[in-house]
Amino acid sequence: MEATMSDEVIRLYPQPGAVLPLQGLYLASDLRGVHAAADRPFVFTNFVSSIDGRIAIVNPGAGKMGVPHATANPRDWRLFQELAAQADVMITTGSHLRHRMEGDAQEISTGDDPRFADLRAWRKACNLAPRADLAVVSRSLDFPYPADMAAGWRKIIVVTGGDADRGRIKEIEAQGGSVIVAGEAGVDGAQMVAGLAERGYRLIYSVAGPAVAHILLASRVLDRLYITLAHRLLGGEDYTTFVEGLRLDPPVSLRLAALYLDPYALEGAGQLFATYDVAAD
Numbered sequence: 001m002e003a004t005m006s007d008e009v010i011r012l013y014p015q016p017g018a019v020l021p022l023q024g025l026y027l028a029s030d031l032r033g034v035h036a037a038a039d040r041p042f043v044f045t046n047f048v049s050s051i052d053g054r055i056a057i058v059n060p061g062a063g064k065m066g067v068p069h070a071t072a073n074p075r076d077w078r079l080f081q082e083l084a085a086q087a088d089v090m091i092t093t094g095s096h097l098r099h100r101m102e103g104d105a106q107e108i109s110t111g112d113d114p115r116f117a118d119l120r121a122w123r124k125a126c127n128l129a130p131r132a133d134l135a136v137v138s139r140s141l142d143f144p145y146p147a148d149m150a151a152g153w154r155k156i157i158v159v160t161g162g163d164a165d166r167g168r169i170k171e172i173e174a175q176g177g178s179v180i181v182a183g184e185a186g187v188d189g190a191q192m193v194a195g196l197a198e199r200g201y202r203l204i205y206s207v208a209g210p211a212v213a214h215i216l217l218a219s220r221v222l223d224r225l226y227i228t229l230a231h232r233l234l235g236g237e238d239y240t241t242f243v244e245g246l247r248l249d250p251p252v253s254l255r256l257a258a259l260y261l262d263p264y265a266l267e268g269a270g271q272l273f274a275t276y277d278v279a280a281d
């Protein structure tokens with residue numbers, strides 16, 4: 001198919017600038033080439049946000065928090081999937097699984113979606129399973145074990161704290177889940193990443209929300225943050241932002257690694273795709 005202007009984004013940083021295809025933009029960062037053989041895992045996360053920092057709101061008629069309809073868009077979703085394609089394991093949460101059971105959480109895998117056939121072929125060519133495994137962070141363990149997701153090829157690992165219900169851990173193990181106890185009261189980020197590394201995972205992609213972002217940042221185990229900044233202001237008082245939890249002290253410094261302008265998204269409002277590396281303390 002012939003490329004059109006709307007298939008492109010503009011690189012603003014690093015300079016010199018360039019016009020590049022949207023498709024392949026995040027695959028080109030070659031996370032596996034750079035980090036798959038490293039002796040420590042590479043941990044990355046991704047958010048789409050409004051300019052005023054809303055990553056989740058109660059959408060009209062939804063009754064519960066979710067990604068705002070005003071910022072979700074297929075161009076961002078394409079890049080989300082390019083990151084997922086490069087992962088060994090994706091981190092999600094108990095609350096995501098509860099929403100999924102109720103039928104109102106976005107499926108994080110590509111399934112058979114024809115738009116992402118190239119990414120499935122890419123994983124196959126890299127000798128990877130069709131999808132990454134799934135690590136579910138939960139303190140309450142109050143979710144039905146997602147046997148449908150585990151069917152066939154996807155391993156489910158539940159990550160919880162030492163204060164979790166022992167009986168519930170046994171039930172999950174009896175259903176085929178593998179459980180990592182990482183931390184005393186709730187999950188500790190460093191222990192979670194060490195536990196995943198012990199199981200051979202190197203490329204760890206958190207698609208969870210602000211509590212897990214805080215867990216990773218507080219332990220200083222997050223390496224990279226991908227942000228899509230949708231050029232919209234949402235206001236409102238009931239919202240969630242990127243990181244929620246105790247004040248990060250000292251604050252986490254980020255170094256801009258790349259910045260792209262996508263002028264075509266959101267009916268021409270556009271968006272920025274920013275990649276930040278977490279700076280060493």
Ligand SMILES: NC(=O)c1ccc[n+]([C@@H]2O[C@H](COP(=O)([O-])OP(=O)(O)OC[C@H]3O[C@@H](n4cnc5c(N)ncnc54)[C@H](OP(=O)(O)O)[C@@H]3O)[C@@H](O)[C@H]2O)c1
Pocket residue numbers: 046047048049054055056057065066067068092093094095096137138139140141142143160161185186187188207208209210211212213215240
């Ligand atoms: N815009 C975006 O890019 C973006 C990205 C991700 C998520 N979101 C949105 O953000 C909202 C929150 O998502 P989320 O609930 O999946 O993410 P989250 O805020 O990172 O996770 C919350 C869940 O994680 C578990 N948890 C939290 N702290 C814990 C601890 N110390 N130890 C063990 N487990 C702990 C709890 O599970 P249990 O309750 O099971 O104990 C809790 O319900 C959702 O509306 C989602 O749609 C938006």
